Amino acid sequence: MVDEPDRIDEALTGALRVGLTVAGQVAERALRAREQAMREAQARSEQEARVLQARLDSERSAARAALAPVDRDEWWQRASVDDISRAWETAQTWRELDPDAHRAGERMHDELQRRYGIDTSDLQADPAAVRAALERAERSREQSDRERDAATAESAEAAALVAGADQLDDRVNSAERDVERDDADRHLGEAVSREALADSLAGVAEEETVQARVVAATNQARPAREAVAAPPRRAPRARRARTPAGRERDRSQSR
Numbered sequence: 001m002v003d004e005p006d007r008i009d010e011a012l013t014g015a016l017r018v019g020l021t022v023a024g025q026v027a028e029r030a031l032r033a034r035e036q037a038m039r040e041a042q043a044r045s046e047q048e049a050r051v052l053q054a055r056l057d058s059e060r061s062a063a064r065a066a067l068a069p070v071d072r073d074e075w076w077q078r079a080s081v082d083d084i085s086r087a088w089e090t091a092q093t094w095r096e097l098d099p100d101a102h103r104a105g106e107r108m109h110d111e112l113q114r115r116y117g118i119d120t121s122d123l124q125a126d127p128a129a130v131r132a133a134l135e136r137a138e139r140s141r142e143q144s145d146r147e148r149d150a151a152t153a154e155s156a157e158a159a160a161l162v163a164g165a166d167q168l169d170d171r172v173n174s175a176e177r178d179v180e181r182d183d184a185d186r187h188l189g190e191a192v193s194r195e196a197l198a199d200s201l202a203g204v205a206e207e208e209t210v211q212a213r214v215v216a217a218t219n220q221a222r223p224a225r226e227a228v229a230a231p232p233r234r235a236p237r238a239r240r241a242r243t244p245a246g247r248e249r250d251r252s253q254s255r
Contacts, residue, residue: 012081013116017125019085020118022133027092060101063094067104076111084108088120 034056041049069075070087079087088108094101112118 013118014126014129015081016084016112016116016118017123018129018133019081020088020112020120021123021125021130022137023085023089024092024120024123025134026137027089030093031096056097060094060098063090064098064100066090067101070104070107070111076115084112 038049038052038056041052067087067090070091075083087104091101091105091108095105096102109120112120
């Protein structure tokens with residue numbers, strides 16, 4: 001009879017073998033796809049190749065950070081099958097481009113051999129379990145791609161809406177400036193017309209009559225909105241006339 005701890009260890013080892021096998025195959029596909037993408041970008045333009053290289057550099061930095069814990073014993077004591085499989089996939093994906101990823105892969109090879117008796121160069125995983133796990137990984141990848149594409153489309157749509165709003169604001173501001181400029185030109189023309197009218201009436205009527213006629217004709221060359229907005233002037237208050245002091249004394253004596 002097999003002891004319960006032995007069955008647990010056997011199940012864990014079997015799951016690790018499957019997970020590591022799938023991780024290695026996924027990493028191999030990612031590595032080849034990356035190389036193909038770089039060749040195609042270089043063939044199209046240097047600019048596109050630089051953009052792709054910048055993205056790969058960012059991803060490589062993230063991979064290096066994700067692999068840092070594999071050097072610590074505490075990580076191995078807590079790591080699950082999924083944690084180990086993901087770390088192995090990352091190490092294999094970047095092993096040819098990043099020395100830290102290559103060293104992390106070697107460290108994982110040694111730890112897996114020492115802790116679980118697994119040789120990463122000969123995993124001997126169950127083929128049926130590997131196929132099923134690969135199918136699940138492929139479905140998960142397709143779902144992630146769809147979500148990423150949807151997020152990219154939403155970002156592009158939002159950027160287009162913002163750009164459209166900015167263009168609309170520019171048009172509105174330009175239209176407002178045109179209206180203000182036309183308004184200023186019109187009132188300037190009114191002022192010029194006022195001067196011309198005054199000149200034409202000079203010598204024909206008295207000066208006061210000329211000024212009254214000009215004001216009535218041009219409304220003082222002020223915009224209508226200013227005339228409406230201007231507060232009405234109050235009529236001057238009548239002051240009570242003061243009686244001279246001498247007259248007040250005469251009145252008092254006469255009484």
